[in-house]
Amino acid sequence: MSTNTLAPVLTPERLATAYSYSSYRQLIDELQAQGKTTGLQQSAALTHYTHLNVQRMQRLDKTTQVVPELREAVQNLQQSYMWLVLTEGWCGDAAQIVPVLEAIAQASNGRFTTRYFLRDENLDLMDRYLTNGSRSIPKLVVLRVDTLQEVAQWGPRPAEAQALFLSLKSSGATHEEYAEKVHAWYARNKTQATQQELLTLVRDLA
Template identity: 80%
Template sequence: MSTNTLVPVLTPDRLATAHTYASYRQLIDALQVEGKTTGTQQSEMLTHYTHLNVQRMQRLDKTTHILPELQAAAQSLKQQYVWLILTEGWCGDAAQIVPVLEAVGQVSQGHINTHYLLRDENLDIMDRYLTSGSRSIPKLVVLRADTLTEVAQWGPRPADAQALFLSLKASGATHEEYAEKVHAWYARDKTQATQQELLALVKRLA
C-alpha cells in the first residue's frame, strides 16, 4: 500500500528524469534493435513479448478513442495532476493500458501530464504500490502537480481482467495460457473497462 499521502512520492528532480511516452517508446524500439528489452532481466522470451507489445501499442495508439465523458471530466479538472506510471516494455498488460493512459493525458488540455518510470529502476517507489505483495504493472499513481503528493492510484488491470487473471492463476494455468486469455479479454473489451475505471478515478479528483 502507499505511504503517507502528505509526503511527496518523489522529488521534482527525480520526476524530471522520468520518460515521456515518446521517449519510453523510443527506448523500447532502440533496445529491440539490440535484441533486448527494458528491465534487469533479459531473455529471448522477454524480447519476444516486447516485440508483440510494440505491435499492441502501435495499434492502440491508432485506434483508441477516449470516451466523450472521460475527456470532458479530464478537461474540467480544477487542478493539474501528474500521472506517474510504472511500466516495462515486456509487460503485456502495460502494452494494453499505457496507450490509454497517455491518450487521456493528451485530451486533458494540460490538466494531466504523464510521466513514465521503469519498474526495475524504481523499486523503492514500486514497492509502495504492490498488488497482493507482487510488483504488478502497470501502476498509475496520481499526484498533485504542485506538491507531488499522492491523491489516487490505479492498476495493474481493470477489475474484470484482474478477476480473470486471478481465476486462471488459481486454476493452475501456465503463463502462456493465461496470457492468451487475458489478451483476448482486452481485445474484446476495446479499452472500455479501462476507460470507465479511469472515468471514475477522474471524477473523484474533481
C-alpha cells in the same frame, strides 16, 4: 483509490529523470533493435513479448478513442495533475493500458501530464504500490503537480481483467495460457473497462 498522503511521493529531481511517452517508446524500440528489452532480466522470451507489445501499442496509439464522458471529465478538472506510471516494455498489460493512459492525458487539455518510470530501476517506488504483495504493473499514481503528493492510484488491470487473471492463475494455467486469455479479453473489451474505471478516478478528483 484516493489517499491523503502528506509527504511527496518523490523529489522534483527524481521526477526529472522519468521518461515522456515518446522517449519511453523510443527506448523500447531501440532496445528491441538490439535484441533486448527494458528491465534487469534479459531473455529471448522477454524480447519476444516486447516485440508483440510494440505491435499492441502501435495499434492502440492509432485506434484508442477517449469516450466523450471521460474527455469531458478530464477537461473540466479545476486542477492539474501528474500521472506517474510504473511500467516495462516486456509487460503485456502495460502494452494494453499505457497507450490508453497517454490518450486520456492528451485529451485533457493539459490537466494531466504523464511521466513513465521503469519498474526494475525504481523498486523502492514500486514497492510502495504492491498488488497483493506483487510488483504488478502497470501502476498509475496520480500526483498533485505543485506538491507531488499522491491523490489517487490505479492498476495494474481493470477489475474484470484482474479477476480473470487471478482465476486462471489459481487454476494452474501456464503463463502462455493466461496471457492468451487475458489479451483476448483486452481485444474484446476495446479499452472500455480501463476508460470507465479511470472515469471514476477522475470524477473523484473533481
